[in-house]
Amino acid sequence: MSNFRVIILGAGPAGLFTAHGLTAAGIDYVVLERQPEIVRYKGALIVLWPPLLRLLDQLGIYESVKQLSTPLPSQTKFTHSGEPLCGGDAFVALEHELGYPTLGLSRGNLIRTLYETLPERATKVRANANVVNIETHKDGVRVHLADGSGIDGSIVIAGDGVHSPTRELIQRLRHDSSATGDLKPTDPMVANFMSLFGHTRSDRTDIAMGDFAESHGPGIASQSARLRDAIYFTVVKRLEKPVSDKRSFTTEEINKFAQEMSDVTVFPGVKLKEIWPLREETNAVLLHQEEGMAEKWHHGRIVLVGDAAHKMTSMNGQGALSAILSATVLINSLRATLKKNPRPSTQELEMAFTQYETSRKGAVKPVLDLGVFISRFITWMGEETEAMDREVSRDLNLVEDSLKKLLPLFTPSPIFDFLPFEGKQGHTPWEVDSKPPIRARL
Numbered sequence: 001m002s003n004f005r006v007i008i009l010g011a012g013p014a015g016l017f018t019a020h021g022l023t024a025a026g027i028d029y030v031v032l033e034r035q036p037e038i039v040r041y042k043g044a045l046i047v048l049w050p051p052l053l054r055l056l057d058q059l060g061i062y063e064s065v066k067q068l069s070t071p072l073p074s075q076t077k078f079t080h081s082g083e084p085l086c087g088g089d090a091f092v093a094l095e096h097e098l099g100y101p102t103l104g105l106s107r108g109n110l111i112r113t114l115y116e117t118l119p120e121r122a123t124k125v126r127a128n129a130n131v132v133n134i135e136t137h138k139d140g141v142r143v144h145l146a147d148g149s150g151i152d153g154s155i156v157i158a159g160d161g162v163h164s165p166t167r168e169l170i171q172r173l174r175h176d177s178s179a180t181g182d183l184k185p186t187d188p189m190v191a192n193f194m195s196l197f198g199h200t201r202s203d204r205t206d207i208a209m210g211d212f213a214e215s216h217g218p219g220i221a222s223q224s225a226r227l228r229d230a231i232y233f234t235v236v237k238r239l240e241k242p243v244s245d246k247r248s249f250t251t252e253e254i255n256k257f258a259q260e261m262s263d264v265t266v267f268p269g270v271k272l273k274e275i276w277p278l279r280e281e282t283n284a285v286l287l288h289q290e291e292g293m294a295e296k297w298h299h300g301r302i303v304l305v306g307d308a309a310h311k312m313t314s315m316n317g318q319g320a321l322s323a324i325l326s327a328t329v330l331i332n333s334l335r336a337t338l339k340k341n342p343r344p345s346t347q348e349l350e351m352a353f354t355q356y357e358t359s360r361k362g363a364v365k366p367v368l369d370l371g372v373f374i375s376r377f378i379t380w381m382g383e384e385t386e387a388m389d390r391e392v393s394r395d396l397n398l399v400e401d402s403l404k405k406l407l408p409l410f411t412p413s414p415i416f417d418f419l420p421f422e423g424k425q426g427h428t429p430w431e432v433d434s435k436p437p438i439r440a441r442l
């Protein structure tokens with residue numbers, strides 16, 4: 001599409017998926033990642049929900065992702081001390097309804113597949129490219145890198161994560177151009193939890209393959225699963241007070257945290273202390289888990305996507321899904337604008353970005369709210385929550401409850417509106433469809 005060129009910041013799930021979407025839309029791009037390598041095995045498990053797999057199917061990379069993933073058919077919930085709460089085949093039921101399974105995949109393998117299936121990755125994805133500033137002018141942008149070089153483009157899509165420097169820049173630009181505000185913009189992403197993520201390749205066959213294990217308790221929860229390649233675990237602790245500054249933790253701090261959590265049951269009959277000594281040391285990370293939504297997602301020719309715009313804790317497992325759905329809506333909106341005018345003005349682009357922001361803010365809000373609720377509920381905010389959890393669990397039909405919560409969030413999920421596609425269907429129809437034109441089907 002003309003010589004319109006998108007500069008994508010960050011090669012996380014949001015950035016690399018955006019690159020795939022732009023490729024499909026015929027829009028030129030370059031991805032800039034500040035880390036020295038694109039494929040890194042930091043982090044733990046990412047849950048690939050049906051709406052995300054449907055989009056990967058539309059892009060033709062579902063089978064590649066499936067090959068590396070492990071089906072997650074069921075869930076088991078219990079307390080720290082190992083008392084059962086509830087369980088069931090909720091994810092099998094979800095597949096019946098929507099046609100796609102729910103899969104578990106490491107963040108590293110998700111990045112690897114998104115990267116390795118990207119056409120022209122060798123020339124279009126650059127590692128060691130730390131963006132330090134963005135200049136905007138009437139017809140385009142110039143992105144400055146830490147090595148002193150500059151890259152020109154038409155717009156910036158920033159998938160630069162929860163501590164997004166671009167979000168700060170947008171806030172500053174809006175703040176400077178606002179007639180009223182002389183208050184310093186505040187960080188919208190606040191952490192009330194911290195988490196230990198890790199994995200081990202030990203062969204504990206007594207841990208059920210693909211069962212999503214979740215423990216609940218006062219101030220602490222865990223979520224773990226044994227996948228085909230490794231056993232992934234996350235232990236979450238509620239912080240005494242909220243924090244918003246970026247913080248990295250030393251190996252000593254990580255080990256101290258693991259020691260504190262050693263008696264937490266992470267799988268039925270398995271405590272953290274049994275699998276922690278077997279971990280892959282370089283891949284264990286301790287992170288603050290922020291929650292929040294940026295007030296404005298764009299300014300001029302700069303727009304945010306993924307965690308930079310909306311962040312939830314790993315406890316509702318929808319960070320990657322939300323990032324990818326946002327990227328889809330943004331690309332649909334951008335492509336429609338470029339179809340009308342291949343050299344859109346800043347004003348036309350801002351209209352496209354406003355449409356994207358409005359649509360996604362409405363969709364993300366209930367997901368964020370659900371995440372806020374789940375995080376507090378499973379880390380028992382007080383005796384009342386514990387009593388409620390125990391009572392609800394006793395009477396709960398987990399399958400029915402999961403479908404009731406998830407189907408209204410998932411069925412309206414977007415797909416690329418410019419790619420003819422007949423995806424999988426279950427008993428509950430997707431609200432947004434993209435059927436091939438009649439002639440193409442003959």
Ligand SMILES: Cc1cc2nc3c(=O)[nH]c(=O)nc-3n(C[C@H](O)[C@H](O)[C@H](O)COP(=O)(O)OP(=O)(O)OC[C@H]3O[C@@H](n4cnc5c(N)ncnc54)[C@H](O)[C@@H]3O)c2cc1C
Nearest residue numbers: 010012013014034043044045131160161306307319320323
């Ligand atoms: C190391 C790590 C591990 C994670 N592990 C898990 C996990 O186990 N489970 C889970 O559910 N979620 C995890 N997450 C979060 C999950 O990846 C996100 O919620 C979701 O996938 C949305 O991703 P994103 O692409 O918006 O942001 P991110 O995944 O954070 O990616 C942002 C990317 O932007 C790059 N970047 C930032 N600033 C610049 C800059 N100035 N110039 C160039 N590049 C820049 C970063 O290096 C990073 O690669 C993890 C995130 C990270 C960074």
